[in-house]
Amino acid sequence: MRTVVLDNEAVQALTRVAHPKHRVVVAHLAGAASRRRRGRITETVVPTSVRVEAGWDRSQPGAAALNRFRVRDHVLDGPTADVAASVVAVGAVTSVADAHVGATVRAVASGDIVVLSSDPRDMAAVCSPTPVTIVAI
């Protein structure tokens, strides 16, 4: 199984049809759907802190279209906050959302993790040492 993790700009691109990278991120979702059709399960995950940073409020009517893409929340609960804090403590980043991405990749059961990000360097820092494929958007 593959897990695709969205960072802030990936969410913003997905949220806004006029965003210059909207089609690029949609292509990644379409690819996931295509693979599912071939029997290869791909799930898409968004850390809830990333949703906060990107302004994705699932309860708002404007988010209805985005909510339909079955992007699963990875919640910043107590244990996840501990892991995210450890990511910050080693100096990888100072952003809560970025640290939450790092905690998310450590938590997902999938052995095949892809992070869609506009900032591959920061993502590499927060995800290390978990093996991930970082796709720059």
Next chain:
Amino acid sequence: MDDLSVLDEINRLLDDRDDATVNTSMRLPVALRDAAALAVERLGAASSTTTMAAAALRDALETIVMETALRLHYEAHPDAEPSLAEVALALAAQDGSPLAEQPDAIRAAAEAVLARHPDADADDVLLWAEAQLAVTT
């Protein structure tokens, strides 16, 4: 109920974590039931045939939801629909394939594949592109 409402209701039901079960009147071919039982009992395919059937049904429904959500999104925003080449490029990037650095090769492959197989998917394009590169290098 229109497609959007149907999609929202299916999503709501898929997200419902209520573990209550029901004896369904759904009728399965006997041979299929027996094959599943054998796979569970002798090959350890799942913890039970019920688990196996429920997981397969969930996977199928999630795929249908993703595909329908994308279709409806494209109907509302035609410019948001990525080309087959763009989807293939996204998958190449997710796969960490060297083809991700060769968008022209992927575009050419998409064009060639679609000319012969109008129903081709992104993986068909990647396979074609890889084969073309193999014979030309």
